[in-house]
Amino acid sequence: MTNIVEAKSLRKNYGSFTALDGVDLTIPRGSISGLIGPNGAGKTTTLKALIGLCDVDGELMVAGRDPRVARHKLMRDVCFIADVGILPKWLKVSNVIDYVEAVHPRFDRKKAEKFLSTTDIPAKKRIKELSKGMVTQLHLAIVMAIEVQLLVLDEPTLGLDIIYRKEFYDRLLNDYYDGNRTIIISTHQVEEIEALLSHLLFINKGKIVLDALMADLSDMYTEVLVDPDMLAQADALGPIHIRELLGKKSYTFESVAKDQLEPLGELHTPTVADLFVAKLKENRDG
């Protein structure tokens, strides 16, 4: 599998604040990658760098191009939805469709209109008259009608109610993703996208603290609900995180063989949310 994104030593400072502190990442082509991190971790800066909206130091190639050099050419192959309602408020829905049709060579108007016909969005309304959920639906309709290699979503469902959020991801998976396109989603609502992901990136304080395929997680990470009489042995194996669970202690291990862990207690693969907390605390403490 080739990589659609390859970044090495990305650095970005805003005054004295370091937003990206040597980010190395690769995004496999055809993957659905989740970029997970707390607020201020560098998610949005990373995504903006990928589409050439932010000047960063370091090596960066996206879909075979350097986004800092020819953003407009890159945007023929990449689409972007941001966390804020970025569609211009003064435009009518029909104006947005007309505009995108005129400027984007890979936009299929019929597809967009077909998608919109399944929503309650009226073509004559201005963006400012639509609810946030409708604006997101409209943006998704536009993006889904563009034939691109890479879709970048920065907290796309932020502020939406559960119905819109679920519909957004259902549409994305069922109507858009075809196994060839690549999707990068940044969010801190980890549970909602866990089932979609094939690739996982954790970012914290401007550094990538985890870069793994979802399929490899169960081999790499194990959570053990340790029997009370096995705590000393568990401690000796160097857990990356320990937490209290139902009166017992749950240990998270990284790259420790299963046969070493089995005697300690009940084994299972940590959820992405649990792993996220574990890696962040490891990063903070260690």
Added chain:
Amino acid sequence: MDKFALLQFYALAKREVLEHRNLFVGAPAMVALLILVASIWVALQLEQAELAAALEYLAILFDGLSPFDMAPFFMLLAIPFFATLYVCSVIYLINTLYQDRKEMSVLFWQSMPVSNLQTVLSKVFTIVVVAPIFYVLIIFALYLIAMIWLTLLGISNDINLVGIGWMFLAALTSLLFIYISAFVTSLWLLPSMGWLLLFSAFAKKTPLLWAAGVFILVGFLEDFVFGTQYLANWVESRAANPNQYFIFDFQSVFEKLFNYDMLFGLLVGSILLAGAVYMRRFID
């Protein structure tokens, strides 16, 4: 430029008109309405006989005269529209790139395969070519209403309308020169356009204050360090003396377009526009 690039550019210019329709259509329409209301008010103050006499005077004045000779008269009537166009252009240029960033719609515009050069050029094109078209169309509508009114007045007072017909021809001819004047003036003022767009792309807040402040600072530094005022004098030579903006015949179009001062201004303007394109590259 291929067909798709032309369609792209058309869409960019259309976007500018849609977004700033208040400046390009609303403002001149308001000026036209004010002129119309003022004219009606003046007409209502006159006796019917005085009105008829004034109309007859105009009919005799214009009868048989070349529309090209009489066009300057109507150019002067268009001065309020020129003034409105310049004020609206300044408002547009200083806000257009800044506003996108302020309301974050820049993320949408930048997510399309449109270069920053295309974006900035479309804004220049809108001011130089498109905005004057709307102003001229609205002036034409005003003249048309005036002519219909004068014709009805002439018929009701049994006045020979041939002279009024010549007057209308002169008014129509003036529209051509109004457009050419606005076009040439915009090119003449390209350095100002570049300066405003540069700070519209650069400033995080109050772009007009930045544009004015930096200009004053640079002028002050030149005076303080070198003891000269070349910058201030050069700007004054371009911005002052409004009658240099009016073009009354085709001969002066070439004189005003093809001279070293104009070409130097275009060069300075282009450099400043390149700066605006550069500033537009990144949104943070």
